Amino acid sequence: MPLSWFQMAVQLFVTCLVDSFFPEVGEATVDVLESAGETVEFPADQTCCGQPAYNVGLRDDARKMAAHTLDVLDATDGPIVLPSGSCTDMIVHHIPELMAGDPRRAAQAERVAGRTRELSQFLVDDLGLETVGPGCGDCSVAYHPSCHGLRNLNLRTQAESLLDHTEGVQRVELPDAENCCGFGGLFSVEMPEVSVAMMETKLKNVEASGAAILVGGDVSCLMHLGGGLHRNDSAVTVKHFAEILAGRLDNAHDD
Amino acid sequence: MTIEPVTFLGRVKRDRESGVVIPVSEAARRMSAYRVAASVDFPLMEEMRDRAREVRLHTLANLDKYLAQFASQVEANGGQVHWAADGDEANAIIRQIADDNDVRTVVKSKSMVTEEIDLNESLEAAGLSIVETDLGEFIVQLSGDKPSHIIAPVLHKTRYDIGELFAAKLDRGFSTDPAELTQMAREHLRREFLTADMGISGCNMAIADTGTVVLVTNEGNGRLTTTAPRIHVTVMGMERIVPTFGDASAVLEVLARAGTGQRLSVYTNFVSGSRRHGDPDGPDAFHVVILDNGRSRTLGGQEAEILACIRCGACLNICPVYREVGGHAYGFTYPGPIGAVVTPSLKGLDEWHELPYASTLCGACVEACPVRIDIPKMLLTLRSRAATDGHLPGWLTFAIGRYATAATHPRQFRLLLKAGGVVGSMMARDGWISKAPSHGANWTGARDLPQPAKQPFHARWKARHGA
Known part of the structure; x- marks a missing residue:
């Protein structure tokens, strides 16, 4: 990371889904960054x-x-951090493509893209940390790597490694972990039959893993999988990895 | 080859209910595992993928030149070249060749391009007898079915299904043993090869500088189809070209590895014309039908790179959507991620605008593709055109439009989130909404929806830190 970042505040882009549905994940993200x-x-x-x-x-x-988004973020300095792989992918890869036809916007998009990091990427690759925060105490987790972070940002080990270095966290293998969960954004409501079929395949693997908590890095996929687990009366719950690191297991959702 | 019913989700529902998806899913998983094992076993795999990609992209960038070179080489070797703008033209050309040569019986080796143009139906209508000789295609033909995978046409059938089919149609005893079933087909087909007047093959690659057609098979039926009958006709998509033997070899290095996990398929045939003086066998005449059928339009558009596809099937096998819906759901010859791009780009979005949406954009296909075609990127450009052409449901366009307006007016956006929290708290019980109205029911049909926060993150931040 640029040396200048050491003296700069982190700009949190919390994502609209965290803002509206999962503010506790935003708070956990702040906790984690402050612990770092x-x-x-x-x-x-x-x-x-x-x-x-x-x-x-x-x-x-x-x-x-x-x-x-560019106007809001370009008015700031320093690293921009998101608790989401797919929104990071949007800012890093797709917004520059969208703006390619407008030289002023394209330059702005490149500036912002260059400063933007997904949370685990920032902690591990930029800050060089093994882990942060108090952790959740004893908990058994399985990690689902969401597709855009995994393939478009090449986040192959970062979150897993943070979890593995956190005391008390027992991470068990999730079979077929890299298989998409079926959320797919609006795909989940445009093609619900297919989305749910994919979800059930994923949830079978989650149950088979034996983990008590399914952890991910994108609340979108977690909303889909958590909604399926709740409908199926499963004992498994879902958490963002920031919540595990921050030790916020009893995060009140609707206060 | 179009498959009823008319909507993607209609076909999905039918095939999930009938159970044909189950064997597809299992077999696709197995084939993916074979591909991964073959890559691990071949240290040069990544390098060869780059090389094969270069060959394909270079060819597409110079397709006119290499097509002309290929055609003149075929003619120099004594073959005849026919250019077909679409399926009807190709079928008419082949009927004419059959007519000119008193052909009554035809054997075929596996060819997706002939499925694309419904060649069998066309020839049968002209009174010819057609026999598919690839085991999978033979089973498809015998059962009046359609292929569900580009290299494994009967991925959706079990050996029990095939045992019953053969017992009924070949007048043989019932067996579920793959070796016995193969032997039954073999004995039946051998007679067909020896009596056929014409052999029709597809084409995995066409080598420009020698005028050679490359056929990749595992059963040897391609070899018999192209040598036993008097006439050999190859039907090829115009993008099948590679410049040289060396280039063909680069593609062969990755083709079988990506498709089936084999280092090389069992038979790789190089056909450079009809029987020459002194040859013990081979056909008297060799025809190549080069098909456009929408390809030159694709070549000039945003999805041109899809023509680099080498038809290995790796993207189907890895695709989590394909694994849940099977091949017939895609409604046309080419299923899976590749089909979701190829079908609308060859046949137009008006009829096929659903297919680019039959994907979560997970990107597993790019990772598996031996020539690294960025399928999600093309699905996105197709979606953009589908949206511009008005193919999105009205409610979705409306909702996104309103959301975009709110998202560009932060105060409105904050109000929207607050309103969502209020409405959500009225609908939720114990933090979950289990029955959402209107299009929200598409979510809550099988999933609960967490209650939107009464106090969104930005409000919490403001309460703690001030404005």
Whole structure:
């Protein structure tokens, strides 16, 4: 990471889904970054990066949201950190593509993309940390690597390694871990039959792993899998890895 | 080859209910594992993937030149070249060749391109008898079915299904032993090879500088199809070209490894024309039908790179959607991720706009593809055109449009989240919504939805840190 970042605050882009459905994951992310010695700032006017619109093909809508996101983030300095692989992928790869036709926006997109990191990537690759935070005490977890982080950001080991270095965390192998869970953004409501079939395949593996907690790095996939586990009356719960690191297992969701 | 019913989800429902998806899923998993094992066993795999990709992209960038070179080489070798703009033209050309040569019986080796143009139906309508000689295709033909995978056409059938089929149609005893079943087909097919007037093959690659057609098979039926009958016709998509033997060898290094996990398929045939003076066997005449059928339009568009595909099937095997829905759900000759791009780009989005959405964009296909085709990127460009052409459901376009407006007006956005929290708390019980209205029911049909937070993150931040 650039040397100048050592003196700069981290800009938290919390993502619209964390903001609206999982604020406790945002708080855990702040805890984790602060445990890592970072000062965290939250650009107040942030909204959505535009990924939902981009993925269904509504590129004009996506471009509008992306432009807003760029304006908000480009007005800050230092690293931009997200508790999501797929929104990071959107900012790092897809927003620059979307803006390629407009030289001013393209330059802005490149600047912002260059500063943007997914949380585990920032902690492990930039800060060089083995792990952070108090951890959850004794807990048995399985890790599902969400696809965009895994394949588009090459996050193959970062979150797993943070978990493995956290005292009390027993990570068990998730069979077929790299198989997509079937969320797929709006795919989950456009093709619910297929999305749910894929979810059930994933959940069979989750149950087979024996873990008490299914951990991931994207609340979107966790919302889908957690919703399936809850509907199936499973004892398994879902958590973002930031919640495990921050020791926030009883995170109140709706207070 | 179009498959009813007309909607993707309609076909998914039918095939999941009938159970044909189960063997597909298991076999696809196995084939993926074979591919991975073959790559581990071959230290040069990544390098050869790059090399094969280079060959394919270089060829596409110079396709006109290499096609012309291939055609003149075939002619120099004594063969005849026919150019077909679409399936009807190709079928008419082949019927004409049959007619000119008093052909009554035809044997075929496996060819997806002839499925694409419904060649069998066309020839049968002209009174010809056609026999598929690839074991899988033979089973498909015997059962009046359609292939569900580009290299393993009967992935959706079990050996019990095939045992019953052979007992009924070949008048043989019932068996579920693969070796016995293969022997039954073999004995039946041998007679067909020896009496057929014409052999029709596909084409895995066409080598430009020698005018050679490369056929990759595991059963030897390709060899018999191209040598035993009097006439040999190869049907090829115009993108099958590679410049040289060396280039063909680069593709062969990755083709079988990616497809079946074999180092090389059992038979690799190089066909460079009809029987020459002194040859003990071979056909009297060799014809090549080069098919466009939408390919030159694809070549000029945003999905041109899909033409680099070498038809190994690796993307089908790894695809988590394909594994849950099987091949017929994709509705046309080419299923899986490759089909989700090829079908709409060859045949247009008007009829096929659902297919680019039949994916979570997980990217497993790019990772598996021996020539590293970025399928998700093409699904996204196709989606963008589908949306522009008005193929998205109205509610979705409306909802995204409103969300985009809110997301560009932060105060509105914060109000929206607050409203979501209020509405959510009315609908939720113990933090979960189990029955959402309207299109939300698509979510809550089989999944609970967590209650939206009464106090979103930005409000919590503000409460703690001030504005």
